[in-house]
Amino acid sequence: MRAEIITVGDELLIGQVVNTNAAYVGEQLSFAGVDVATVTAVGDHEEAIERALRDAWNRSDAIIVTGGLGPTHDDITKKVLCKFFNAGLVLHEPTVESIRGLLTSRNLAWSERAQEQAMVPQGATVIPNRYGTAPGLMFERQGKVLVAMAGVPYEMKGIIDSFVVPYFHEHPSGVSILHRTFNTTGITESLLSEKLGNIDEMVGVSNEDRRTTLAFLPSPQGVRIRITVRARNLKNAQTRVEEIESRIRARAGSYIFGCDEEILEEVVGRLLKERGLTIAVAESCTGGLIADRITNVPGSSDYFESGVVVYSNSSKVELLRVAQELIDRNGAVSREVAEAMATGVRKRACTDLGLSTTGIAGPTGGKAEKPVGLVWIGYADEQETLALRFHLGNDRRRVKERAAQAALDLVRRKLLKMP
């Protein structure tokens, strides 16, 4: 089963609204085992909508249309659907009743515009809209199906959840699709790809027809590896996912900090909590970003004691007891100062772990021997103190993001006793 999504609205073309509807529909269809081949966004123009419908109808089995079904002058999707399916409009009494109930509950009067919302194309199946006045419309012709609904996100979601997803579960495509994502950090896309080796081999020799795919999704937080498995049923798909997972973990396991939506600060938080450990951070170049991320996690007060953002040298001396002489001799951006910051903040806050960053975020302040992007990350616990050097590029915000990620990953590796 091959599906397409058509989203209608000028606001999507000029970037005033990000197309979250398409993402939601795509995700739900994919969970229901339906392959989405194309997403199209067009404006509120008759010819553009008609062309998009025609193209999609010719090449796909299922089409989901959102937008342009509301009550204002620029909502023309229903008119175009009537023309496309050669259908006239008829009054749909249950929709009249439903609109009347909706208006009453918001203390609004019945109007001619409301009446128009209850006019539906002859031969269409009418799908109730709990959250608005425009009903959903389904057309089944030539073994294909088209479902159209309003573009207001919660109205759209109501119809997708209550009607479209159940529809595809009752009309299964014979394929179960399973996605799994592995979130890595501390390794570039190309190096990761080299470590995984031949991808076709990795996803299985019997991978005719691209039934299993593997994709790399890079970001400043690291590279995510996504595998997608299509199988005859969910159990087969799960088995395949587990097989591939074990191969990926064997080759790049230490770089994987989590799966699917998991983020690094949650993983680190969970590890600290499980071990009953506390942490304090001393940030220079990351400027508070590490503390911000740690404290985004609900319940982080259980293990996060305090942080200091020591931007000036005097604050490093005053708040962390870093010796002025150490800074004078090695510079603030150095292994020695990173280590002294980590031990200093750990002692000061009386925590089990201390974590520190000192570096040159740019755009100015770089020198030949200490360029923009140079960052030292320090770590201290009861047994050991160490600092690692990183080169994180030349964009101020991304240096901060990469340094924060590297620092949190250092804690993860230490807690897991990784090298």
Place this chain on the structure above:
Amino acid sequence: MRAEIITVGDELLIGQVVNTNAAYVGEQLSFAGVDVATVTAVGDHEEAIERALRDAWNRSDAIIVTGGLGPTHDDITKKVLCKFFNAGLVLHEPTVESIRGLLTSRNLAWSERAQEQAMVPQGATVIPNRYGTAPGLMFERQGKVLVAMAGVPYEMKGIIDSFVVPYFHEHPSGVSILHRTFNTTGITESLLSEKLGNIDEMVGVSNEDRRTTLAFLPSPQGVRIRITVRARNLKNAQTRVEEIESRIRARAGSYIFGCDEEILEEVVGRLLKERGLTIAVAESCTGGLIADRITNVPGSSDYFESGVVVYSNSSKVELLRVAQELIDRNGAVSREVAEAMATGVRKRACTDLGLSTTGIAGPTGGKAEKPVGLVWIGYADEQETLALRFHLGNDRRRVKERAAQAALDLVRRKLLKMP
């Protein structure tokens, strides 16, 4: 000039990634006076990409393609472009140099995969990519233009800003479109709308053909007001924008902290710098977010001395000399503690200003008299100490974001001697 956007990547079809790239490109093209007619998302499949290119090329004058230009096996856009334009690959020496520089700045080794990134279709104009290894590619044929670039958002933005937007400004379409955005904070969308009054009147009576529009764009940082003016030339458009700006400022001026892309931490930084003042922050519920935002601004070390993230009560006492007895009597989330934190951090860091936050970010920890979302923001300078109370909703991250914004806005208003 009619344009289309093609975005490539399976992740867009299954809803794993929301298509923010399309929104950004659409917005920038629209600013440059280019009408976007269609946005298409297709997967990493040769035939699908080829079909999308063919359709777009047949009906449009300008095509922007993002995605599928990276170094891994699923990046096939370049291959499809070669086929589509019937071009072989040639080595592009300046790209070799640029990749070498990029790898060096991150301390990474040269690899065969990196080398492949420097192979470009013959006859294409190569567009430098400051932030990644895949260069942008421009094809000009039959009076039409196609520009392709990597889909990593910051790499894509770099090429849109540095190359695509200037290109369309040099190839104008006959209409001048001017957008201006006024960034407000501390006021809701409905209240702001009431203050502005009748919008049609505001944008001008002679507004035939909706040539001028005004839109409200809410976010946790505040509400942006965007006006869009279409005129015969840039001068006319500028005059209209200035007329409307003066009306908006007369009615809601004190809420406007900046224009267009200006963000509050830049405005506050500039005000501090102009006055030669320094600041230190003491954060509880915002967890480092204020310090992170202040230090995102290049040169912030001139006025930002240090910050402390005092999550535990003992750290409030130890790092800020807040009296334990004050916390016992009033609770950590109180006017008294917010004020003591602001004066404490100011004294400790020897700065001109002290800023503090203490509140309940949730999801737990709320009580009837002190619910989730309650935040006290403290401010101290040489003359005065004060604290303001806010109720900022019940979502942990949004409470942090709104509190950080309110705190920075308090500093802005104090520096501008606003009530």
